[in-house]
Amino acid sequence: MMDVLQQLAYQLTYHREDPILLNSAFFFYYFVVFLFCYLAVSGSKQGRVWVFSLFSLYFFYKACGWYVGLVILSAVVDFILSNRIYREPRLSRKKLLLGISVVANLGMLFFFKYTNFFIGIVNDLHLGHLTPLQIFLPIGISFYTFENLSYTIDVYRGEIAPVKEFMDYVFFLSFFPKLMMGPIVRAADFIPQIAKPYKLTAEDVGKGMYLILTGLFKKMVISDFINQNFVQYIFDDPSKHVGLECLLGVYGYALIIYCDFSGYSDIALGIARWTGFKIPPNFDSPYQSTNITEFWRRWHISLSSWLRDYLYIPLGGNRKGKVRQYINLALTMLIGGFWHGASWNFIFWGGLHGAALALDKLRITFLKKRQYVFKGFSAGFWKVVGILITFHFVCFCWIFFKASTFADAWTLIHQIIYDFQPNVMGTLYEGYKPVFWVMGMAFVLHFLPRSSENWLAKRFEKMPVPASVVVMVVFLWFIIQVKSTQPMMPIYLQF
Amino acid sequence: MLHTIFSMSEKNRFAYPFYIVAGTLGCLLALSCVQNSFSLKNFTSRQVDLLADLRPKNTPGLLPGEDSAATVAGTTTQPTSPADSTQAVDTTATAAAPRYNFETYTGIQDYGKTSTTPGDISPGMAHFLQALHDLKAGKRRKVRIAYFGDSMIEGDLITEDLRDSLQNFFGGEGVGFVPVTSIVASFRTTITHTFSKDWTDYHYKNLPAGNLPLGISGHTFLPSAGSWVKYSPVHKPHLDKFEEVNLIYGPGDGHSTLTANEHTYPLSGNQTVNSLAIQPDTTGGLLMKFDNAGSQPLYGVSFESPEGVFVDNFSFRGISGIELGRLSRDMLMHLQEERPYDLIVLQYGANILWKPELTDYSWYQRPMTKVLDSLRADFPQTSFLVISTADKSYRKEDKYVTAPGVTALLRVQHTMAEAHEAAFWNLYANMGGNGSMTQWVESEHPLANKDYTHFNRQGAAKVGALLFKALLNKYHEDEKP
Numbered sequence: 008m009m010d011v012l013q014q015l016a017y018q019l020t021y022h023r024e025d026p027i028l029l030n031s032a033f034f035f036y037y038f039v040v041f042l043f044c045y046l047a048v049s050g051s052k053q054g055r056v057w058v059f060s061l062f063s064l065y066f067f068y069k070a071c072g073w074y075v076g077l078v079i080l081s082a083v084v085d086f087i088l089s090n091r092i093y094r095e096p097r098l099s100r101k102k103l104l105l106g107i108s109v110v111a112n113l114g115m116l117f118f119f120k121y122t123n124f125f126i127g128i129v130n131d132l133h134l135g136h137l138t139p140l141q142i143f144l145p146i147g148i149s150f151y152t153f154e155n156l157s158y159t160i161d162v163y164r165g166e167i168a169p170v171k172e173f174m175d176y177v178f179f180l181s182f183f184p185k186l187m188m189g190p191i192v193r194a195a196d197f198i199p200q201i202a203k204p205y206k207l208t209a210e211d212v213g214k215g216m217y218l219i220l221t222g223l224f225k226k227m228v229i230s231d232f233i234n235q236n237f238v239q240y241i242f243d244d245p246s247k248h249v250g251l252e253c254l255l256g257v258y259g260y261a262l263i264i265y266c267d268f269s270g271y272s273d274i275a276l277g278i279a280r281w282t283g284f285k286i287p288p289n290f291d292s293p294y295q296s297t298n299i300t301e302f303w304r305r306w307h308i309s310l311s312s313w314l315r316d317y318l319y320i321p322l323g324g325n326r327k328g329k330v331r332q333y334i335n336l337a338l339t340m341l342i343g344g345f346w347h348g349a350s351w352n353f354i355f356w357g358g359l360h361g362a363a364l365a366l367d368k369l370r371i372t373f374l375k376k377r378q379y380v381f382k383g384f385s386a387g388f389w390k391v392v393g394i395l396i397t398f399h400f401v402c403f404c405w406i407f408f409k410a411s412t413f414a415d416a417w418t419l420i421h422q423i424i425y426d427f428q429p430n431v432m433g434t435l436y437e438g439y440k441p442v443f444w445v446m447g448m449a450f451v452l453h454f455l456p457r458s459s460e461n462w463l464a465k466r467f468e469k470m471p472v473p474a475s476v477v478v479m480v481v482f483l484w485f486i487i488q489v490k491s492t493q494p495m496m497p498i499y500l501q502f
Numbered sequence: 503m504l505h506t507i508f509s510m511s512e513k514n515r516f517a518y519p520f521y522i523v524a525g526t527l528g529c530l531l532a533l534s535c536v537q538n539s540f541s542l543k544n545f546t547s548r549q550v551d552l553l554a555d556l557r558p559k560n561t562p563g564l565l566p567g568e569d570s571a572a573t574v575a576g577t578t579t580q581p582t583s584p585a586d587s588t589q590a591v592d593t594t595a596t597a598a599a600p601r602y603n604f605e606t607y608t609g610i611q612d613y614g615k616t617s618t619t620p621g622d623i624s625p626g627m628a629h630f631l632q633a634l635h636d637l638k639a640g641k642r643r644k645v646r647i648a649y650f651g652d653s654m655i656e657g658d659l660i661t662e663d664l665r666d667s668l669q670n671f672f673g674g675e676g677v678g679f680v681p682v683t684s685i686v687a688s689f690r691t692t693i694t695h696t697f698s699k700d701w702t703d704y705h706y707k708n709l710p711a712g713n714l715p716l717g718i719s720g721h722t723f724l725p726s727a728g729s730w731v732k733y734s735p736v737h738k739p740h741l742d743k744f745e746e747v748n749l750i751y752g753p754g755d756g757h758s759t760l761t762a763n764e765h766t767y768p769l770s771g772n773q774t775v776n777s778l779a780i781q782p783d784t785t786g787g788l789l790m791k792f793d794n795a796g797s798q799p800l801y802g803v804s805f806e807s808p809e810g811v812f813v814d815n816f817s818f819r820g821i822s823g824i825e826l827g828r829l830s831r832d833m834l835m836h837l838q839e840e841r842p843y844d845l846i847v848l849q850y851g852a853n854i855l856w857k858p859e860l861t862d863y864s865w866y867q868r869p870m871t872k873v874l875d876s877l878r879a880d881f882p883q884t885s886f887l888v889i890s891t892a893d894k895s896y897r898k899e900d901k902y903v904t905a906p907g908v909t910a911l912l913r914v915q916h917t918m919a920e921a922h923e924a925a926f927w928n929l930y931a932n933m934g935g936n937g938s939m940t941q942w943v944e945s946e947h948p949l950a951n952k953d954y955t956h957f958n959r960q961g962a963a964k965v966g967a968l969l970f971k972a973l974l975n976k977y978h979e980d981e982k983p
Contacts, residue, residue: 032552035523035527035552036527038523039520039523039524039527042519042520042523042524043520043524046516046517046520049516205516206514206516207514207515207516207518207519208513208515209515211515212515212518212519212522215519216522235897239952239953240951240952240953243951243952243953244951244953244956244958246657246686246688246689247653247656247819247956281519282519283516418688418689421688426685472518472521472522472525473525475518475522475525476521476522476525476526476529479522479523479525479526480526480529480530480533483526483530484530484533484550487548487550488547488548490900
């Protein structure tokens with residue numbers, strides 16, 4: 008009995024090596040208890056706000072320990088500042104207060120995320136010899152600092168009135184479904200939903216379930232499976248793999264990053280939907296894009312729209328001439344790249360995308376001027392060509408995003424160009440058969456029309472509760488089976 | 503509260519998520535309490551157990567009745583008396599070294615014997631250690647090591663660190679033998695090596711026709727009309743200049759020539775192994791062109807200094823060691839005349855452990871024993887060191903654990919080393935024994951790759967340092983009367 012209690016105590020407290028995730032078994036228990044409590048207070052707005060906030064803060068604690076204090080601290084600071092900005096009549100004082108908010112949020116983000124990166128630069132340039140700090144990046148900090156910023160900037164711009172109840176702001180900031188991996192939610196979208204009564208239609212229930220199940224499927228069946236059984240071997244040491252393996256590894260990674268990230272976002276959206284909140288989608292089948300501009304409208308939408316509204320447009324956007332527009336685009340993407348992580352790889356990745364967006368702007372302007380319109384067969388042909396080019400460019404950039412160093416990235420590219428060895432396809436297929444089938448299935452699913460998604464969501468909508476339970480049980484049983492399959496060991500091909 | 507749930511209006515389904523999730527949890531908990539695993543043809547389903555996190559944990563990874571090996575690298579265990587060994591003791595010879603528990607001992611266990619028959623040399627460490635002492639005392643100029651392995655030592659991993667330490671201690675400059683072409687040339691950091699694309703590469707998996715022999719690296723290269731190869735030194739200690747450069751080549755028609763740094767050299771040797779000294783150019787690089795070489799078989803180039811220790815890296819991806827049986831006796835014996843080896847190191851394992859749960863390695867032991875027999879016959883005066891498999895993990899349920907095959911293979915490798923009177927070094931115990939690969943991969947500063955098999959550069963450097971330390975201990979042990 009003591010053993011069980013000890014294990015229980017272990018499970019309930021924070022452990023750095025074992026943080027809570029939306030796809031963990033612990034989360035399942037947590038979610039049931041949460042829903043029970045949430046339901047018990049569902050009639051009262053105050054009750055909902057307190058229950059949700061407390062559960063969210065606990066979730067935060069399970070994810071990153073006492074760094075949960077940072078969320079509360081930043082909620083206090085931004086709540087006070089936003090109200091002061093709103094009431095302040097003088098523009099100069101408004102600006103000063105906004106400046107404090109920007110410095111406080113970015114300062115916190117920089118301290119935790121980028122200090123060691125800059126220490127590394129100082130050391131590399133022999134400007135000094137500094138010891139890197141023992142900093143552990145608080146989970147979700149990149150997301151909630153951006154949420155704070157968009158909120159205070161919106162208040163400053165007069166687009167929204169600040170929140171009156173402090174707990175409402177804590178609720179918005181800590182909302183656990185989006186806490187670890189976004190999406191970046193705008194206060195303007197979210198806060199009005201808090202006061203609304205907790206009502207769910209059949210559509211909400213069906214859509215929520217659809218999002219949760221497909222999210223889990225993308226994350227655990229597609230992404231984790233391909234990564235563990237194939238792609239991680241390739242990126243770990245590209246020099247040990249021939250060009251064909253490296254290329255397939257890059258295609259695999261394109262699926263992994265999409266399925267992992269969008270799957271997690273979908274689970275967050277589904278849980279939010281079940282608790283009465285609608286959050287706009289974060290991904291929209293991005294690999295269907297026919298050009299890079301479209302890709303960024305369909306990939307990590309909450310980040311790209313945030314960068315557009317709070318970085319690109321304040322920089323001048325397209326209002327200060329063509330040259331400035333290209334510079335602004337490149338700069339926005341460079342900073343966007345840096346947001347993903349403190350390394351030159353991310354900056355380079357952002358730079359590549361920025362340059363491509365600028366070039367694409369040129370192409371669009373050129374086509375507009377000449378009034379080119381493709382019709383019939385040529386329209387279809389160019390669409391396919393566009394999709395292929397865009398996908399391959401995005402894949403090329405992923406190499407730098409994923410590789411741990413520049414050297415690794417170049418090694419992988421070197422292998423694809425100089426050591427392709429297409430003749431190993433048969434052996435490769437034999438060795439990784441299930442992986443390639445899952446990859447094939449994932450690409451097919453990605454290119455299915457939206458109507459098929461709606462069809463499945465509609466089926467869930469019409470299901471009675473017991474049928475939903477059966478679907479969930481079977482689905483979770485399936486996930487457990489996939490998760491525990493014996494991993495395929497890498498095959499090293501020489502010839 | 504239940505009252506409110508059941509009396510809610512028809513349209514508001516706000517309690518549905520709770521019903522669905524609670525119902526699902528209830529079903530899965532009920533399932534967890536019973537045996538729910540089933541088998542269908544080749545598929546056995548995994549037990550669904552939602553309570554697993556609350557149950558007391560068992561230590562995974564070991565087979566019943568199997569002891570875990572040393573858990574801390576660097577710990578040594580007390581020697582056990584010879585009588586503890588299950589191996590029959592040869593009565594014609596006396597054991598040269600104390601015996602340790604090979605499963606945990608991190609030093610070099612030498613099974614070499616001091617023979618009573620004069621002139622008969624045991625394949626243990628004695629010859630090699632004597633050669634090192636002679637080198638140190640100025641009684642001999644060179645000591646050479648042939649280090650055979652698979653992808654674990656590709657790109658000069660492990661050997662570069664071992665070579666560097668040995669050359670620091672015993673002297674010597676140069677990277678040793680380098681083949682004509684190599685799939686990992688661009689990732690080798692101990693020499694800059696480029697070559698034309700038109701070489702024909704015969705090797706273990708693409709055997710040459712007729713009586714064309716394979717070279718010691720497992721490769722034999724034939725040039726085309728425009729073939730070239732270029733080597734340049736790198737800016738690292740012991741590797742920053744070429745001193746003695748020798749082309750090692752096979753039997754030809756006697757009329758071929760090569761151009762190296764604008765000088766023409768005849769390839770007149772007609773033995774199975776021939777050596778040709780080549781002058782490096784003033785910039786230190788070496789460009790060799792084979793326009794008039796017909797189909798002259800070539801093995802590689804060696805880079806040494808007049809005195810010191812030299813370590814030749816013979817990596818071949820994807821092999822188990824059995825392939826060494828393809829090396830002809832004739833080639834090896836001629837090679838031994840041209841460039842004698844004092845120690846042969848054999849490090850294999852990764853490609854034998856392709857099925858993690860396989861524990862019967864008799865299929866490997868039989869052919870590998872034959873290979874060791876013939877190598878021993880081909881190198882009658884040379885020391886042999888068998889290095890065990892490294893730890894290798896595989897995912898069992900949710901965690902990476904040591905594959906049960908590792909210790910099983912290790913025992914087979916040890917048995918073979920002992921039976922051949924060779925020396926044995928337990929790499930697995932040196933890594934830390936059971937579960938060490940998982941630690942090496944998952945540590946904050948990883949020492950191995952995510953395939954839970956291969957070391958990265960840092961891990962290889964650590965292994966190289968451990969091996970050097972073990973060799974040096976043996977060397978110092980030998981100094982004592």
